[in-house]
Amino acid sequence: MAIAVLRNDDKTNAWRSLLRSKAPDIPVYDYKDSFPKEEIRMAAVWKHPAGSLSAFPNLLGIQGLGAGVDFILEDPDADPGIPVMRVVDPYLASDMAEYVLAQIMAYLRGLYVHASDKGQKKWNPAPYRRIEDLRVGIMGMGQLGTAVAGLLGRTGFRVQGWARTPKNASVEVYHGPKGLPDFLQQSDVLVCLLPLTPETQGILSASLLEGLPQGAFLINVARGPLLVDQDLIDALDTGRLSAACLDVFHQEPLPREHLFWEHPNVWITPHVASVTDPDSVADQVIRNYRALIEGRPPENLIDRRKGY
Ligand code: NAP
Numbered sequence: 595m596a597i598a599v600l601r602n603d604d605k606t607n608a609w610r611s612l613l614r615s616k617a618p619d620i621p622v623y624d625y626k627d628s629f630p631k632e633e634i635r636m637a638a639v640w641k642h643p644a645g646s647l648s649a650f651p652n653l654l655g656i657q658g659l660g661a662g663v664d665f666i667l668e669d670p671d672a673d674p675g676i677p678v679m680r681v682v683d684p685y686l687a688s689d690m691a692e693y694v695l696a697q698i699m700a701y702l703r704g705l706y707v708h709a710s711d712k713g714q715k716k717w718n719p720a721p722y723r724r725i726e727d728l729r730v731g732i733m734g735m736g737q738l739g740t741a742v743a744g745l746l747g748r749t750g751f752r753v754q755g756w757a758r759t760p761k762n763a764s765v766e767v768y769h770g771p772k773g774l775p776d777f778l779q780q781s782d783v784l785v786c787l788l789p790l791t792p793e794t795q796g797i798l799s800a801s802l803l804e805g806l807p808q809g810a811f812l813i814n815v816a817r818g819p820l821l822v823d824q825d826l827i828d829a830l831d832t833g834r835l836s837a838a839c840l841d842v843f844h845q846e847p848l849p850r851e852h853l854f855w856e857h858p859n860v861w862i863t864p865h866v867a868s869v870t871d872p873d874s875v876a877d878q879v880i881r882n883y884r885a886l887i888e889g890r891p892p893e894n895l896i897d898r899r900k901g902y
């Protein structure tokens with residue numbers, strides 16, 4: 595019985611070594627190596643290559659190595675009869691909160707504008723705004739959205755959230771389609787932290803952006819397909835939105851010909867808002883493997899019907 599690590603990047607070997615060092619009794623394989631595939635009971639995956647899961651006939655569960663599991667649920671080779679687990683980790687939450695705070699502060703103080711002015715040797719003492727001037731709305735009040743709301747609230751921002759179901763939280767949380775218009779109207783900054791599901795795909799569209807205050811600022815740190823790219827460009831070009839910060843894209847890496855690269859009011863980071871820290875989450879992966887083997891319920895199970 596063993597674990598196979600399947601990733602689309604160069605971190606597979608590091609994960610294998612880390613899991614092996616923490617649990618020397620568990621065989622851990624890089625999916626590209628040759629080993630008896632029928633031994634594998636858990637696949638630990640991050641955007642694994644298409645078709646790679648079909649090699650394992652005796653899987654008991656699939657462990658996602660990040661918070662989002664959309665890439666697992668979309669995979670026709672991921673047996674719908676076995677559990678899917680995701681990562682829940684305090685660093686994943688605090689890193690996301692710090693990223694969002696940094697981007698909102700850069701927006702308030704015009705730091706991207708000044709960086710671009712420097713490239714043109716342009717002295718431009720533009721006016722700036724204060725924390726008290728902005729209301730922040732967070733779409734998705736789960737593990738990450740709640741952490742973002744906490745840090746922004748402690749920093750002095752007026753914060754509200756939106757989720758699928760009602761919440762008893764320290765900030766006002768609107769819910770469901772009925773709660774969306776009031777939530778949007780009060781969001782000078784809109785932070786998207788929804789999971790990608792059939793319900794949320796394309797939710798950041800022209801009709802939603804229309805509901806924001808004039809000149810709002812959008813931050814999408816969830817998944818690229820939540821956004822309708824052309825609708826964002828149109829909203830920026832008409833001034834309905836003043837700027838957008840995007841960390842996630844339909845296609846990653848973002849293709850060189852994409853309009854976002856050239857747009858002056860689109861700020862881009864390469865899916866680094868919050869990256870799983872292997873040292874911090876390896877123990878939960880190992881606990882989940884042992885739970886699967888021993889027939890106990892694993893931690894951080896996702897609900898396939900909800901899609902997250
Ligand atoms: P989570 O704990 O599962 O929370 C999801 C939140 O979204 C919940 O509040 C849920 O509402 C809400 N939601 C889901 N579907 C909805 C709908 N149709 N309408 C309204 N609200 C809806 O997820 P998380 O751990 O916070 O992570 C969120 C996402 O962040 C991940 O799925 C991933 O895609 C993304 N992410 C990105 C990065 C990055 O580096 N850019 C890093 C980590 C994660 P309920 O509370 O009512 O269920």
Ligand code: GLV
Nearest residue numbers: 659660661662870
């Ligand atoms: C990163 O995008 C994650 O889902 O953890």
